[in-house]
Amino acid sequence: MKLPSLFRRTPFRLTLLFLALFVATASAVLAYVYVASASEARARAEASVKVEVDALTAIYRTRGKDALNQALVERAIRGGPYLYVLKDAAGKIVTANITDVPDGVSTGEWETFRLTDTDEDGRVRKRQSIGLDTALSGGEHLFVGEDVGDVEAYLSRLTQALWGAMIMVLILGIGGGLVISRRVEKSMSGLNRVVAAVQEGDLKVRAPIRNSGDELDELGQGLNTMLDRLEASMASIRHAGDAIAHDLRSPLTRMRAKLEVALMDADAGKVSGVDALGVALDEADLLLKTFNTVLAIARLQAGGAPDPKVFDAAELATDMAELYEPSGEDKGLEFSAEIEKGLMIEGNQPFLAQALANIIDNAIKYTPSGGAVKFRARRRSSGEIEFSVTDTGPGVPDEDRERVLQRFVRLDNSRTEPGSGLGLSLVTAVAEAHGGRVQLDEGPGAYGGQGPGLRVALVLPPASGTAG
Amino acid sequence: MRILVVEDDAEAATAMVRGLSEAGHEVTHAVDGAFGLLESQKGGYDVYVVDRMMPRLDGVGMVETVRKGGDQTPVLFLSALGEVEDRVTGLKAGADDYLVKPYAFAELIARVEALARRRETGGVQTVLKVGDLEMNLIGRTVHRGATEIDLQPREFQLLEFLMRHAGQSVTRTMLLEKVWEYHFDPQTNVIDVHISRLRSKIDKGFDRAMLQTVRGAGYRLEA
Numbered sequence: 001m002k003l004p005s006l007f008r009r010t011p012f013r014l015t016l017l018f019l020a021l022f023v024a025t026a027s028a029v030l031a032y033v034y035v036a037s038a039s040e041a042r043a044r045a046e047a048s049v050k051v052e053v054d055a056l057t058a059i060y061r062t063r064g065k066d067a068l069n070q071a072l073v074e075r076a077i078r079g080g081p082y083l084y085v086l087k088d089a090a091g092k093i094v095t096a097n098i099t100d101v102p103d104g105v106s107t108g109e110w111e112t113f114r115l116t117d118t119d120e121d122g123r124v125r126k127r128q129s130i131g132l133d134t135a136l137s138g139g140e141h142l143f144v145g146e147d148v149g150d151v152e153a154y155l156s157r158l159t160q161a162l163w164g165a166m167i168m169v170l171i172l173g174i175g176g177g178l179v180i181s182r183r184v185e186k187s188m189s190g191l192n193r194v195v196a197a198v199q200e201g202d203l204k205v206r207a208p209i210r211n212s213g214d215e216l217d218e219l220g221q222g223l224n225t226m227l228d229r230l231e232a233s234m235a236s237i238r239h240a241g242d243a244i245a246h247d248l249r250s251p252l253t254r255m256r257a258k259l260e261v262a263l264m265d266a267d268a269g270k271v272s273g274v275d276a277l278g279v280a281l282d283e284a285d286l287l288l289k290t291f292n293t294v295l296a297i298a299r300l301q302a303g304g305a306p307d308p309k310v311f312d313a314a315e316l317a318t319d320m321a322e323l324y325e326p327s328g329e330d331k332g333l334e335f336s337a338e339i340e341k342g343l344m345i346e347g348n349q350p351f352l353a354q355a356l357a358n359i360i361d362n363a364i365k366y367t368p369s370g371g372a373v374k375f376r377a378r379r380r381s382s383g384e385i386e387f388s389v390t391d392t393g394p395g396v397p398d399e400d401r402e403r404v405l406q407r408f409v410r411l412d413n414s415r416t417e418p419g420s421g422l423g424l425s426l427v428t429a430v431a432e433a434h435g436g437r438v439q440l441d442e443g444p445g446a447y448g449g450q451g452p453g454l455r456v457a458l459v460l461p462p463a464s465g466t467a468g
Numbered sequence: 469m470r471i472l473v474v475e476d477d478a479e480a481a482t483a484m485v486r487g488l489s490e491a492g493h494e495v496t497h498a499v500d501g502a503f504g505l506l507e508s509q510k511g512g513y514d515v516y517v518v519d520r521m522m523p524r525l526d527g528v529g530m531v532e533t534v535r536k537g538g539d540q541t542p543v544l545f546l547s548a549l550g551e552v553e554d555r556v557t558g559l560k561a562g563a564d565d566y567l568v569k570p571y572a573f574a575e576l577i578a579r580v581e582a583l584a585r586r587r588e589t590g591g592v593q594t595v596l597k598v599g600d601l602e603m604n605l606i607g608r609t610v611h612r613g614a615t616e617i618d619l620q621p622r623e624f625q626l627l628e629f630l631m632r633h634a635g636q637s638v639t640r641t642m643l644l645e646k647v648w649e650y651h652f653d654p655q656t657n658v659i660d661v662h663i664s665r666l667r668s669k670i671d672k673g674f675d676r677a678m679l680q681t682v683r684g685a686g687y688r689l690e691a
Contacts, residue, residue: 278684281572288570289653307556322622323648326661354652361655423655 011184015177022173023166030162034155041151045130046110052082053134053144060136068142069095081146083115083131089139098145105133105143115147128152187216194223203231255283293422296351300429305348308434310463313343313385316353317377324360324375332369339377343385346463347434355430358423359389359456367393371450379462384436388457390443395454401440427458436460469514469584470494474504474530475546476522480569484517487573488580501525508534513541514584517576518563520547520554528561535562542583544576555651574685578637585633598634599691601670601678603627612670622647623666630679630689639686663687 060068072084076097085096098115105111111133114126131145190208197205206227207220258280299306321337328335345352363373371392380386396404405428424438431438436459443453471493475481478499485495498504501518502525508516516534520527531543545563547554555566564586565579596603600613608624610617619627625647630638640659644650663679671677680688 281684285572292653319648319650323650323654323658323662326665327656327658330661350651353650357652357654365656 009181009185012177012181015173015180019170019173019177022169026162026166026169030159034159037155037158038151041148041155042130045146045148045151046132049082049130049132049144049146053132053142056142056144057134057136060140060142065136065138065140068136072097083129083143083145083147085141085143085145087141087143091141094140105131107133107135107141109133111145113145115145115149184216191216191220191223194220194227198227203227203234252283252287255280255287258283290422293426297422297426297429300351300426300433303433305351305430305433308347309349310344310346311349313345313352313387313460314339314341314377316349317343317356317375317387320353320356320360321375324357324364328364328373331364331367333364333367334372335364335375336372337375337377339375340379343377343379344463345385345434345460347460351430352434352460355427355458356387358427359387359458362423362456363389363391363393363454366454367391368450380459383462385460385462386457387460388455390453390455392443392450392453394450395443395452396440398442404440405438424456427456431458431460434460469581470496470512471515471517471580472496472498472504472507472513473517474498474501474507474522474527475517475519476500477519480519483573484576488577491577491581493580501527501530504530505533508539508541509537515580516541516543517580518543518545520545520558528557531558531561531563542586544579544583546571572639572684574637574682575639575641578639578642578685581636582633582638582642585636596628596631598631598689599678601631601689603631610670612674615673617669619666619669622662623669626662626666627670630687634689634691637682637685637688642686 056068056071059071069086072086072095075082076084076095083098085098086094088094109132111131113129113131115129116124116126127147127149128151129145129147129149131143133141133143136142187210194205194207207223209217209220209224211217259277262275262277262280317337317339321335321339325335325337360373360375367373373392374390376386376388376390378386405424428438439455439457439459441455441457443451443455445452471488473481473484473488473495475484475497476499481497481499485497488495496507496513498507500522504516504518505525508530516531518527518531522530525533527545527547531545534541534543542565543563545554545558545561545566546569547558547566548569554568558566564583567576567579594604594606596605602611603624604610605628610619610624610627626643629643629647640657643659643663644652644654667677667679671679678690680690682688
C-alpha cells in the first residue's frame with residue numbers, strides 16, 4: 001500500500017519520528033512516577049496503619065476488650081484517617097466506623113478494598129483503601145484500615161494531565177510538522193521547478209533565493225551557479241558551431257565562385273581553368289587547416305597533451321626564433337630573442353612548437369613595418385617557464401583580451417588579415433592541456449607612431465623535479 | 469621506380485595509383501594489410517605506401533611484420549586527419565616517413581621519391597656535388613665553381629638536404645620536418661624566407677639559377 005503523499009515527505013516523517021520518541025519517553029517517565037508515587041503512598045499508609053494497630057492492640061492487652069472498644073468509639077467520634085472494624089469471637093461486629101466491611105479478609109495480610117463513601121454533596125464514591133486484620137488473644141478480630149483514595153486521585157489526575165499534555169504535543173507536533181513540511185516543500189518545489197524546466201531544455205530558469213542562508217538557499221545558489229556555467233558553455237558551443245559554419249562557409253563560397261568562373265572561362269576557350277583549380281585547391285587546403293585546428297583544440301580540451309615528454313624548451317625557443325627571425329626582418333621589423341638556458345618542461349613538443357609559432361606569427365602579422373617583436377623564454381621566480389612575445393603593433397584593448405582567446409573571435413581591425421581566428425584559441429588549449437595558461441598584457445606603449453602593442457605570454461609549469 | 473600502395477579506400481587508391489603512374493612510376497595496389505604483406509613478399513619494390521586504418525591487417529601490423537621479416541624497403545605511412553599520436557606509433561612500427569590525410573599530391577610524390585632516393589644513396593658521402601655546386605660535409609664548406617659560399621649552420625643543413633634530393637621536388641613541410649625537425653603548421657611561409665636567403669647566396673651573381681620554385685609543390689635544386 002502506498003502511503004499518502006504527506007507521509008512520504010521528509011520533514012513530516014521527521015516530525016512523526018520525533019513525536020513518537022517524545023511519547024515513548026513521556027510514557028516511560030509517567031510509568032516511573034506512577035509506580036514510585038503509588039508504592040511510596042502505600043508504604044506510608046501501611047506504616048501508619050501498623051502504628052495504629054500497635055497502639056490499639058496495646059490497649060487491648062493492658063486494659064481489655066471494653067477499653068479497646070471504648071478507644072475505638074472515641075477515635076471514631078473524634079474523626080481521623082483510620083477505618084475500624086472490631087468483631088467479637090463469634091464474628092459479629094461490635095464496633096465499626098465503616099458500613100461495608102470487606103468479607104473474607106485473611107488475618108495478618110494487607111487487604112486492598114473499595115470503600116463506599118458519601119461526599120459533602122451526598123454523592124456516593126468508591127474510595128481506594130487498605131487495611132490489616134489482626135486476631136486478638138480473646139478471639140476477637142480487629143481490622144484497621146486507611147483511606148488512600150487521595151493518593152489515588154492525585155495519581156490519576158497526574159496521569160490525566162500527562163496524557164492531556166501528550167495529546168496536545170501530538171496535535172501541535174503534527175500541526176507544526178505539517179507547516180514545516182509545507183514550507184520546505186514550497187522551497188523545494190522552487191528547486192524542483194527549476195530542475196524540471198532544465199530537463200525540458202530551458203537553461204534560463206534560476207532557483208529563487210530567499211537570502212535565509214540555509215541549506216536550501218545554498219543548494220539553490222549552487223544550482224544557479226551550475227546553470228550559469230552550463231548556459232555559458234552551451235552558448236559558447238553554439239557560438240563555436242555558428243562560427244565554424246560561418247568560417248567554413250566563406251571559403252566554400254569563394255571556392256564555388258572561382259570554380260564557376262573557371263568553368264565559364266573553360267567554356268569560352270580562355271583556358272585559364274587550371275589556374276582557377278589551383279586557387280580552389282588552396283581554398284580547400286585552408287578549409288582543411290581550419291578543420292584540423294578545430295579538431296586539435298577539441299582533442300586537447302578533451303584529452304590533454306598527447307605523448308608528453310620531458311625536453312629542453314630553450315632549444316625549442318631557439319629554433320623558433322631562428323625560424324621566424326628572417327620573416328620578421330623581411331617585413332621590416334626589429335626581431336630579437338632572449339632565451340635563458342635549461343628550461344626543462346614536460347609536454348607534447350609539436351603542440352608547444354605550434355603554440356609558439358602561432359604567437360610569434362601573430363606578432364609579426366599584426367606589427368606594422370618599422371616596429372619591433374621581442375621573443376623571450378625564461379624561468380620565472382616561481383619556477384614556471386614563461387614564453388613571451390611582445391610587439392609594438394596596435395595591441396588588443398583591455399576589454400577584448402579575454403575574448404580573443406576564444407574560438408573564431410577576430411577583432412574587426414584584423415579581419416582583413418588571413419587567418420581563422422583560431423590561433424590564440426589553440427595556444428590557450430595547448431597551455432591548458434599542459435597545466436599552464438595564456439596571459440595577454442599591454443605592450444611597451446606608444447612607440448614611433450605605433451602601439452600600444454601586445455604582450456602574449458605562455459606560462460607552463462616546469463617539468464617535475466627540475467624546478468629547483 | 470616500383471611502388472606498392474596498400475590502401476582499402478578504393479577511391480583514394482585509384483587517385484594514388486593514377487597520380488603515381490603519371491609521375492612515371494610502376495604502381496601495384498593491395499586492398500588491405502594481408503594482401504599488402506603477400507605482395508611485399510614477392511619483392512622488387514622501392515617504396516611501400518601503407519594506409520594506417522585497414523580491415524584484417526592494419527598498417528601498423530603490416531609494417532611490423534614486414535620489418536620482422538628483414539625487409540628494409542622504405543615505408544611511407546598514411547593516416548587520417550588529425551591523429552596526433554599516430555605519427556609516433558607509425559614510426560615506432562618501422563615506417564620511415566609519415567603523411568596525414570588529406571595531403572597534396574605533390575607532397576605524396578615528393579615524399580615517395582625522397583624515400584626511394586635515400587635508399588639509392590645509402591653509402592657514406594663526404595662530398596656532395598650538384599652541377600658546379602660542391603659541398604664538403606667534413607670541412608663544412610660550400611663552393612659554387614671557384615666561389616666559396618658562406619652559409620649559416622641552418623642554411624648549410626637546408627642546402628645539404630636539397631643537394632641530397634637534387635632533381636626532386638621537396639615540399640615546405642618536408643623541409644620543416646627534415647631540416648628543422650619540427651611537425652607543426654608554421655602559418656605563414658617561413659620556409660620561403662629561408663629559401664630566398666639561401667637562394668640569394670648560391671644563385672646571386674651566377675648566370676643560371678639552381679634553386680627553383682616548383683609551383684604547387686615546393687622547391688627543386690637543379691644541376
